Amino acid sequence: MSARVLVLGGGGFLGYHAVTEALAAGHEVSVFSRSGRAPVEGVEVVTGDREGDLSALRGREWDAVFDTYNDRADGAPAIRATARLLSGSVGAYGYVSGMSVYAPMGPAVPDETGPVRARGVEPDTDRLQLRSLAKLAGEAAVTEEFDGVALFPRVGIMVGPRSTRMSYWPVRFASALAGETPRRVVLPGDPERPVQYSDARDIAAWCWRMLVDGRGGTYNTVGPCRPDPLRQVLLACLEAAGGGPDDVELVTARDEDALRAQLASVDEEERPLWYPEDQIPQVAIDSAKAAAAGLVFRSARETAADILRWAEEAGERPLLDRFVGQERLILERLAGRG
CATH class of the missing domain: 3.40.50.720 (NAD(P)-binding Rossmann-like Domain)
Known part of the structure; x- marks a missing residue:
């Protein structure tokens, strides 16, 4: 209508x-x-x-x-x-x-x-x-x-084309596959921990359906309304960049306290998702009510592919040039521990 x-x-x-x-x-x-x-x-x-x-x-x-x-x-x-x-x-x-x-x-x-x-x-x-x-x-x-x-x-955390913090991942993987940055990539924290994020387009489309239908109320609209482990999301970003699991080496940095200490001088808004984020006090947000009202989220791979397409068309390398040096320091610390 x-x-x-x-x-x-x-x-x-x-x-x-x-x-x-x-x-x-x-x-x-x-x-x-x-x-x-x-x-x-x-x-x-x-x-x-x-x-x-x-x-x-x-x-x-x-x-x-x-x-x-x-x-x-x-x-x-x-x-x-x-x-x-x-x-x-x-x-x-x-x-x-x-x-x-x-x-x-x-x-x-x-x-x-x-x-x-x-x-x-x-x-x-x-x-x-x-x-x-x-x-x-x-x-x-x-x-x-x-x-x-x-x-x-x-x-909650909104991603999609024209965003920056999730953009790091597909852009980082694309640059690694092109030989512009190292193929050793830090995976921050427990690779099996579920992460939450919402494609802004899905939220906007759902809100219009609700409003035009005359439906109101308060709803948590934090995605993806499914248990997406961190490793799975990052591999979806890698696939969107045209790669597979054997094309890069994901190096797990499980010690979030150590990551937090190393990134103390880097504002959270200048860190890629999902490095330590102290501004989010909850473990997760329950969005079952919105899901029951028709809110659905597209796949992580689709979001990542659209982000990468936007970044390439806009000539954006969001966070990449600023953060890849920090990633190198993290890898050096992990190697020193080994």
Whole structure:
């Protein structure tokens, strides 16, 4: 069913995929942005400012809106103003929240009923505290101001074309197969530990189906809704690069404490997935509710192949040149232990 949809911010990573997935579903797409530029052809651009001038939205009607507003600590008033303005003129409102809202002292694998963070409980020095409170404030703003269906997808690590951190792996393997970098590659941590990640395109497509169908609620949308071991994901990235298990040597670095110490000067956002990530306190996230509502994720190989194609077309070597030296130091340390 074709619908008129609005994306609030279509230039970022998830916003871009929200636009392209809406177009792929046959929807008529408008994008609200300060730049006045369309992220892709075939969309209407509505120019304005989330934190100032919303007048271009006034008097317009859409069937659904997808809000990718950031997690700034002072961002709730902008979300509240937009939700209030669009109430009554939009059928369903989707606001993108995050898995970090769950209290770190709660269940190791929380579902949507799990306890969430609260001001004064976790310290502000916790890297996720302020941004998580901002996401919760955004959820509250939409709930309180928007008179209609509200959907809150709580996302986790998002990957796909135009991303960076997972891009390391298919690009790294492709460069190894081409003889540009060593064929000895570090596998960080227990190779059998399950890892979670979500292709942003799958999240965006599912959100549009939910919104256009008038279905709301709070859902964990952390993939892949199947037990993907780390080794299996990395081998899928290798296959996407045109190689097989015998073409590279995966050297397992099981001691995550040692990895963490060696990478202390490297920000987590500058490390490839799935090196030690202290900002994720939960063991995993339970997304069974979203899966029951139709959320499915494509294979790791398909995601990796699309990432590699994008990286090659864009001339990107995300993280590769910066991190391959760190990988060499890790291998040297492991050899010294042997």
